[in-house]
Amino acid sequence: xxxxxxxxxxxxxxxxxxxxxxxxxxxxxxxxxxxxxxxxxxxxxxxxxxxxxxxxxxxxxxxxxxxxxxxxxxxxxxxxxxxxxxxxxxxxxxxxxxxxxxxxxxxxxxxxxxxxxxxxxxxxxxxxxxxxxxxxxxxxxxxxxxxxxxxxxxxxxxxxxxxxxxxxxxxxxxxxxxxxxxxxxxxxxxxxxxxxxxxxxxxxxxxxxxxxxxxxxxxxxxxxxxxxxxxxxxxxxxxxxxxxxxxxxxxxxxxxxxxxxxxxxxxxxxxxxxxxxxxxxxxxxxxxxxxxxxx
Numbered sequence: 001x002x003x004x005x006x007x008x009x010x011x012x013x014x015x016x017x018x019x020x021x022x023x024x025x026x027x028x029x030x031x032x033x034x035x036x037x038x039x040x041x042x043x044x045x046x047x048x049x050x051x052x053x054x055x056x057x058x059x060x061x062x063x064x065x066x067x068x069x070x071x072x073x074x075x076x077x078x079x080x081x082x083x084x085x086x087x088x089x090x091x092x093x094x095x096x097x098x099x100x101x102x103x104x105x106x107x108x109x110x111x112x113x114x115x116x117x118x119x120x121x122x123x124x125x126x127x128x129x130x131x132x133x134x135x136x137x138x139x140x141x142x143x144x145x146x147x148x149x150x151x152x153x154x155x156x157x158x159x160x161x162x163x164x165x166x167x168x169x170x171x172x173x174x175x176x177x178x179x180x181x182x183x184x185x186x187x188x189x190x191x192x193x194x195x196x197x198x199x200x201x202x203x204x205x206x207x208x209x210x211x212x213x214x215x216x217x218x219x220x221x222x223x224x225x226x227x228x229x230x231x232x233x234x235x236x237x238x239x240x241x242x243x244x245x246x247x248x249x250x251x252x253x254x255x256x257x258x259x260x261x262x263x264x265x266x267x268x269x270x271x272x273x274x275x276x277x278x279x280x281x282x283x284x285x286x287x288x289x290x291x292x293x294x295x
Contacts, residue, residue, distance in 0.1 A: 004263035006151050006230075012273035015150075016061055019280045023062040026287055033064045034287035036120060036279070037086035040098045041070040041079050041105060047098050054096065057276045063283065066092055072102055079105055080113055087115045093290050094120025094283030099172065117290060120282040122146070123172065131179045139289075140282040145177035147274025148209055148230045149184065155263040157207060157228045160185035165202050167191045167218065167251065168211035173232055177209055210251035220256025229257055229264040232271050 027033045036058050040051050055065045066089070068082035079101065086092045095118045101107050108125070116124050122142035130138040152159060164186040168174035174190060181188045186207065191198050202208060202222045208229045210218050215235035223229065233251030250267030258264050265271060 003229075003258040003261040004155055005258070006155055006263055006265040006270060008147070008151060008265060008270040009273045011151065011154050012147075012277040015277045016057065016280065019277070019284055020061040022284055026284070026291070027062060030291050032091055033062055034094075034284055035064040035066055035089070035092045036094045036096065036283045037066040037068070037089065037092040037118075038096045038098065039068045039070070039079065039082045039086070039110075041074045041082075042072045042100075042102045044100070047100070051096075051098055054276050054279060058280060058283070061280060063280065064091065074102070074105075076105055076109070079110055083110060083113045087113070087118065090290075090294070092118065093287035094118055094279070096121050096279060097123075099123075117293075118286055120279055120286060122176070122282060128171075128176060128179075131176060131183070140285065141180060141278075142172065142176040143278040143282065144173050144232065144271060144275045145180050146278040146281075147271055148173075148177050148232065149180055150274060150278070151230055151265055151271065152207065152228060155228060157263070159207065162186045162206040163204055164188045164207040164209070165191060165205035166209045166211065167198075167202070168213070168232075170211065173211040177211070181207070181209075208252075212251050214251055215249050216251070216253040218252040218257065220253060220258075220260045223257055223260045225260055226262045227260070229261045230271065231265050231267050234267060234272065 023034050038051055058065050086095045095114050097110055111123055114124055116126050119127055119140050122140040127138035130136045164181045166174050166178045169190050169192045178188045178190050189201055199222050203224055205227055208227055211232035215237050229252055231250035231252040235249050236246050237249055239247045248268050
């Protein structure tokens with residue numbers, strides 16, 4: 001068996017074209033573009049790179065981008081003031097707080113401060129709480145998990161009734177994507193560092209979402225033949241044969257997994273582009289909601 005390779009960049013580009021068309025309609029109707037505010041505190045190179053990519057994508061789609069860059073030693077009050085400023089700005093419809101924040105910052109307090117109406121990243125505790133409740137719907141769902149679900153649907157994955165395994169229990173990916181799978185009527189097991197017999201659990205899964213942050217952790221012989229695999233991991237490993245001396249790999253060993261799975265997402269170029277796209281989708285949704293409220 002040779003797996004279908006799920007190219008998130010292709011899916012994301014198609015969706016971004018639709019978002020750009022929607023942004024143009026919004027701008028024509030209201031006289032100003034959708035706006036995304038970003039709070040970035042600290043000097044983490046990966047975070048700065050992610051924010052640059054998100055800003056470029058939004059600006060290309062016709063969004064306004066309003067950044068608040070703060071130093072590594074920014075105080076709790078300064079970070080919260082940046083969020084409050086964006087909350088109060090009527091031209092800002094979505095707010096992204098780039099994680100991780102510096103270790104001395106109370107992340108929970110900052111995320112709680114983001115207006116739930118502008119929670120473009122879908123990580124406000126109230127939105128996560130609604131996601132966890134049967135019969136309730138959050139205003140916005142977290143960007144990366146939403147991208148994972150979209151990629152599953154791109155290859156016509158039968159989610160309802162499926163056995164799904166999520167590897168990793170982070171607040172950003174693992175836990176919310178498990179909740180989203182449950183909402184789609186999958187039976188979900190969350191594996192983590194304390195899970196016993198993880199390989200046996202994974203081998204029973206029709207759907208595997210790997211988000212544990214360990215390079216090539218999941219091997220092909222862990223997988224049930226025909227499983228669909230979404231690899232959230234982005235890990236930099238040394239490779240003397242590569243032009244730059246390193247390469248990026250996922251949490252799944254691609255070569256062996258692609259011989260067993262029915263479909264598997266690329267790394268890089270799988271979930272990453274979808275995360276940015278879903279951030280834009282949420283911001284666009286927020287823009288329509290907030291503009292309608294103001295009328």
